[in-house]
Amino acid sequence: MTAPETTVNxxxxxxxxxxxxxxxxxxxxxxxxxxxxxxxxxFGDRIMATLATGAGLLVSAAIGLIALFLLxxxxxxxxxxxxxxxxxxxxxxxxxxxxxxxxxxxFYATVLVSVIAxxxxxxxxxxxxxxxxxxxxxxxxxxxxxxxxxxxxxxxxVYGLWGILVLGPAMxxxxxxxxxxxxxxxxxxxxxNAANMSTGGTLLTAGIVLAVMILPVITAVxxxxxxxxxxxxxxxxxxxGATKWEVVRTAVLPFGFSGYLSGSMLGLGRALGETMALMLxxxxxxxxxxxxxxxGQTFATTIANNAAEFDSPVKTxxxxxxxxVLFVLTFIxxxxxxxxxxxxx
Numbered sequence: 001m002t003a004p005e006t007t008v009n010x011x012x013x014x015x016x017x018x019x020x021x022x023x024x025x026x027x028x029x030x031x032x033x034x035x036x037x038x039x040x041x042x043f044g045d046r047i048m049a050t051l052a053t054g055a056g057l058l059v060s061a062a063i064g065l066i067a068l069f070l071l072x073x074x075x076x077x078x079x080x081x082x083x084x085x086x087x088x089x090x091x092x093x094x095x096x097x098x099x100x101x102x103x104x105x106x107f108y109a110t111v112l113v114s115v116i117a118x119x120x121x122x123x124x125x126x127x128x129x130x131x132x133x134x135x136x137x138x139x140x141x142x143x144x145x146x147x148x149x150x151x152x153x154x155x156x157x158v159y160g161l162w163g164i165l166v167l168g169p170a171m172x173x174x175x176x177x178x179x180x181x182x183x184x185x186x187x188x189x190x191x192x193n194a195a196n197m198s199t200g201g202t203l204l205t206a207g208i209v210l211a212v213m214i215l216p217v218i219t220a221v222x223x224x225x226x227x228x229x230x231x232x233x234x235x236x237x238x239x240x241g242a243t244k245w246e247v248v249r250t251a252v253l254p255f256g257f258s259g260y261l262s263g264s265m266l267g268l269g270r271a272l273g274e275t276m277a278l279m280l281x282x283x284x285x286x287x288x289x290x291x292x293x294x295x296g297q298t299f300a301t302t303i304a305n306n307a308a309e310f311d312s313p314v315k316t317x318x319x320x321x322x323x324x325v326l327f328v329l330t331f332i333x334x335x336x337x338x339x340x341x342x343x344x345x
Contacts, residue, residue, distance in 0.1 A: 070324040077101075077317030085321065089288060094318040101318050103325050108288045109203065109296030110326070113278065114271040116207025116292065117214055122264050124211070125218035129260075133226040134248055145223065152216040160280030163209035168200025168281065175202065175293055186290040193284065196295045204292040206281045210274060214267030221266065225259025226252055258341045265337035272330055275300035299326040 078085060080099045088102025128148060132141045175197055178188040196202050233251040242250065279301045286294035297305070299322045310316040 067327065070320055070327055073313075073317045074321035074324045075317070077314050078321055080314060081318075091285075092318070094315045095312075099314065099318065101321075103299070103322050105285050105288055106297055106299045106302050106322055107325065107329075109282070109286070110272060110298040110300075110329075112290075112292075112296075113203055113207050113210060113282075113298060114268055116204065117210035117271045118264060118268055120208060120211035121215045121218055121267060125215055125222055125263070125267075126260065128215075128219050129222035129226055130248060130252070132223055134244070134252065145219075148216050148219050150216075151212065152220075156213070156274065156276040157280070159209055159213055160277035163205055163277060163281045164199070164201060167208060168205050171200040171202070171205050171208075172198065175200065175204070179293065187292050189289075189291050189293070191291060191293045191295075192287060193295060196284075196286075196293060201281050201283070201295055202293045203282060203286075203296055206278050207292070209277055209281060210271045213274065213277065214270050217270060218260075218263040218267045221263030222256065222260045225256040225263075229255045261337060261341055265334060268333060268337075269330055272326065272333070273300055274298075275304050279304050299323065 077094075077099065080097070081101060082098055083090070083100045083102055085102050087104055088100065089104050090100065090102075093100040128144070132145050136144060179190055179197070182188040183190060191197055191202070229252050233255065234247055237247045237251045278298055282295045282297065283301065283305060284295045284297070286296040302322055303319050306319055310319070
């Protein structure tokens with residue numbers, strides 16, 4: 001007995017003709033066509049590119065206008081200067097026809113105070129960043145990072161008052177100890193002005209205050225770079241049997257060194273241009289030597305101390321010429337830092 005044959009008919013769709021299914025037409029997008037989406041996307045890209053380009057050109061134009069302003073104001077005074085602008089160390093004479101001024105003492109004080117600040121702030125910032133990102137428990141890392149970042153919100157004048165009213169008197173004893181025990185070194189010799197020792201208004205005190213001011217900038221940048229260390233780098237070091245410190249030394253520090261250097265250069269830019277805090281701590285022109293217990297005037301404090309006496313274009317231009325040198329110095333420092341970062345990267 002033969003079993004009845006079963007015939008399986010192909011499914012018939014609404015688009016089939018004569019039992020043969022035809023390919024269905026593509027379903028149109030529900031929210032407009034893909035061409036419209038592409039057009040909108042390209043239009044947004046053009047707007048973003050235009051805004052980004054405009055922002056870059058605006059910043060470049062602003063910097064160029066600042067440089068032009070400084071040049072136009074400084075050149076007339078420089079042309080009438082009877083002394084060498086870069087080597088003259090005497091008192092400034094900016095009235096009358098016989099002008100005498102130079103930026104050697106200001107350049108020395110600015111660079112020395114900034115170097116002191118970097119020498120103190122860089123290792124401290126590195127230690128804080130490593131502690132927060134690598135060693136501290138989460139419940140401690142957050143408050144520590146918040147407290148350090150909060151230092152950036154303190155006004156400059158508050159740092160200056162703290163430096164001259166609190167830190168300065170506290171440094172009188174240590175300064176005297178340095179003179180008595182390490183006075184044979186040029187860094188801690190007896191200062192020419194004894195008043196600096198009695199008030200603590202020295203280049204060393206100013207450098208310590210600047211170090212506290214630039215510490216949050218360096219720490220924040222370094223911390224964010226260390227956090228971005230690829231997880232594979234850490235795990236590879238651990239897989240090879242590295243300890244915690246070896247992971248930091250072989251994976252974290254090499255990866256984050258360029259960011260650490262970038263943060264340090266940002267802090268240096270803050271230190272070079274600081275005015276109010278330093279004006280309260282150091283305000284007298286000192287000799288050009290390596291003694292950290294002397295006083296001095298930076299570019300910024302020189303301009304601020306004499307701003308009230310800008311009664312003629314030539315006199316104004318003499319002090320603006322100091323600002324021009326500071327402007328150029330900042331550019332040179334940033335260019336050098338960028339070169340080092342590029343090579344390390």
